[in-house]
Amino acid sequence: MIPRYSLPVIADLWTDEAKYETWTKVELLASAAQASIGVVPADDLALIRHGRAPRPERVAEFERTRDHEVLAYLAAFTETIPGDAARWVHHGMTSYDLVDTALGYTLATSCDLILRATTRLRDTLARRALEHWDTPCVARTHGIHAEPTSFGQKLAVHAFAADRSVGRLTAAREAVAVGTISGSVGTYSRIDPRVEQQVCAELGLGVEPVPTQVVARDRHAQLLSAIALLGAVVEQLALELRLLQRTEVAEVEEPRTTAYQGSSAMPHKRNPTTAERLCGIARILRANAGAAYENVALWHERDLAHSSVERIVFPDSLIAAHYQVSSAADLVEGLRVFPDRMLRNLGRTNGLIYSSAVLLDLVSDGMDRDKAYREIQAASVEAAEGRGDLATALRARGVPVDDEQFTPASFLGSRGILRERLETLAARS
Numbered sequence: 448m449i450p451r452y453s454l455p456v457i458a459d460l461w462t463d464e465a466k467y468e469t470w471t472k473v474e475l476l477a478s479a480a481q482a483s484i485g486v487v488p489a490d491d492l493a494l495i496r497h498g499r500a501p502r503p504e505r506v507a508e509f510e511r512t513r514d515h516e517v518l519a520y521l522a523a524f525t526e527t528i529p530g531d532a533a534r535w536v537h538h539g540m541t542s543y544d545l546v547d548t549a550l551g552y553t554l555a556t557s558c559d560l561i562l563r564a565t566t567r568l569r570d571t572l573a574r575r576a577l578e579h580w581d582t583p584c585v586a587r588t589h590g591i592h593a594e595p596t597s598f599g600q601k602l603a604v605h606a607f608a609a610d611r612s613v614g615r616l617t618a619a620r621e622a623v624a625v626g627t628i629s630g631s632v633g634t635y636s637r638i639d640p641r642v643e644q645q646v647c648a649e650l651g652l653g654v655e656p657v658p659t660q661v662v663a664r665d666r667h668a669q670l671l672s673a674i675a676l677l678g679a680v681v682e683q684l685a686l687e688l689r690l691l692q693r694t695e696v697a698e699v700e701e702p703r704t705t706a707y708q709g710s711s712a713m714p715h716k717r718n719p720t721t722a723e724r725l726c727g728i729a730r731i732l733r734a735n736a737g738a739a740y741e742n743v744a745l746w747h748e749r750d751l752a753h754s755s756v757e758r759i760v761f762p763d764s765l766i767a768a769h770y771q772v773s774s775a776a777d778l779v780e781g782l783r784v785f786p787d788r789m790l791r792n793l794g795r796t797n798g799l800i801y802s803s804a805v806l807l808d809l810v811s812d813g814m815d816r817d818k819a820y821r822e823i824q825a826a827s828v829e830a831a832e833g834r835g836d837l838a839t840a841l842r843a844r845g846v847p848v849d850d851e852q853f854t855p856a857s858f859l860g861s862r863g864i865l866r867e868r869l870e871t872l873a874a875r876s
Contacts, residue, residue: 448766452728457560457769460553461762463503469549470520471500473646474536477544477628480645487535494532498524517542539638541631543749547662548626550761552650554670557765558620564769565613565677568776570876572606572684575599575779576869583855584698584789585800592796594803595855598698598784600862603869605684610872612677619673622666625653632748633658659748664739671732671739671760674768678732681775685725688778692719698789702781721778728771735760793855797830798837801853805841808852822846 448458459465478495481487487495501523510519525533537545580599585592628643630636633655635643647654655662691698701721709716738760742753793800802823809819826840834840841848851857 448763448770452770453766454770454773457557458762458766460557461766463506464500465553466549467503467506467520467524468500469552470545471498471524473545473549473552473626473650474498474524476646476649477540477642478535478538480642481535481538481639483645484639484641486538486639491530491532491535494530495528495536498528498533498536500524501527515542517545539630539642540628541660543661544628544630544638548628548646548650548652550757551624551626551652551662554667554761554765555620555624555651557769558616558623558670561674561677561765561769561772562613562616562620564772564776565609565616566876568681568772568779569606569609569613570873571776571779572602572609573869573873573876575782576602576606577866577873579784579786580866580869581859582784582786582789583793583859585793585795592792592800594800595793595858597859597862598786598789599869600865601687602779603865605680605687606869606872608680608683612673612680615673615676619670621653622669624651625655625662625666626650627655627658627662629655629658632660659745661745661749661753664742664745664753667757667761668736668739668743671736671764674764675729675732675736677768678729678771681771682726682729684775685722685778688782689719689722689726692722696788696792698785698792700783700785701778702783721774725771725775725778728767731767732764732771735764797833797835798853799827799830801857802827802837804852804857805837805846805848808849809846812847819846 450458475496475498478487478492482489482492501520505523506516506519508519509522510516513519513522521537525536528536576599578599579602580597582598583595584598584601586594586596586601626643626647627633628638628646629640630638643654688699688701690696692700700717701719703717707717708714709718709720738756742756745753806816806819806823809823810816822844823837823841823846826837826844826846829835829840830837835843836853838848838850838853
């Protein structure tokens with residue numbers, strides 16, 4: 448992922464330096480496990496532990512004569528080990544015993560960071576939803592004014608969506624946090640299963656129960672699917688905030704720095720650029736999830752078609768998702784809310800948004816539903832054309848109405864159960 452959409456805390460996990468450090472960690476743990484069961488002599492293990500992760504430049508030098516990254520890494524790593532103890536490094540292992548076990552560790556660590564950021568977004572949304580629980584605004588269906596709601600309830604919808612993302616990511620983390628050290632085709636033909644158990648336990652990983660040469664790729668598809676859904680959840684929030692920032696709506700505004708400039712030509716512009724950026728990143732996350740699905744089906748015990756794809760989609764998806772959800776939490780945290788503008792927008796339709804309350808009250812009072820609907824609909828046309836408000840038009844038609852029917856409060860008084868659910872969510876922060 449390009450630096451513009453990367454935060455160092457996660458981007459640093461996906462550098463070549465970090466990769467070779469993790470590979471070295473796996474190799475050292477494997478040698479220690481081999482020593483614990485009597486395969487590697489203790490004196491040689493002491494020498495192996497002198498080994499250090501090689502620089503990427505050194506690995507690249509060796510790869511020019513080997514055309515194989517793992518063999519190049521092993522050559523660069525073992526040259527840092529004194530004596531002839533290096534002969535025990537990678538003993539009984541195949542390349543992807545190293546690669547996939549290290550990958551499981553890096554994926555799990557990255558998931559932890561994304562989970563932390565997603566939990567922060569959820570908690571921020573829940574807190575701000577409670578803050579604005581009784582801030583009335585208009586709800587829109589099909590983009591058209593519908594009935595009164597509250598801005599807090601709008602945010603609560605997104606808080607629970609973020610919470611579902613936490614659940615999906617948690618399950619996906621468990622799925623990818625596995626390793627395998629089982630030999631060339633997963634049969635443990637030249638390595639004891641106890642080595643795998645010890646290494647994976649030290650790394651906090653589970654074990655692929657029946658490996659081939661690789662960890663099953665449906666695990667990674669599950670992760671990138673969860674990330675794509677997280678991206679869509681953030682996009683849903685960002686799209687709502689983009690729409691609410693339009694000039695003719697202007698109910699909220701995303702936080703700005705003192706350096707903000709919205710247009711090179713029009714100095715007055717205050718564009719929803721952060722929210723737009725979040726929507727754009729969601730498209731990348733969805734596309735990468737499709738690539739992960741393509742990687743599930745490999746030839747027999749393994750082919751190499753998945754490798755080139757994963758070198759791109761894993762770091763890009765995880766880094767971009769972390770950036771997206773972190774930026775979304777910042778946006779919600781600093782979001783400016785304009786209750787007065789929300790009230791003005793509630794009145795823009797001359798009372799049309801209260802029609803459903805009048806309809807139900809007329810039916811409850813004994814009027815035929817179809818007759819009541821048609822009376823209100825006819826009066827609504829008059830109000831929509833600017834010939835007074837809906838209450839006045841209804842009274843002129845002889846329809847009995849009460850001023851209390853034409854207030855946001857008449858729509859917002861029965862939401863106790865919704866607030867209880869939100870408070871329960873907020874209490875988990």
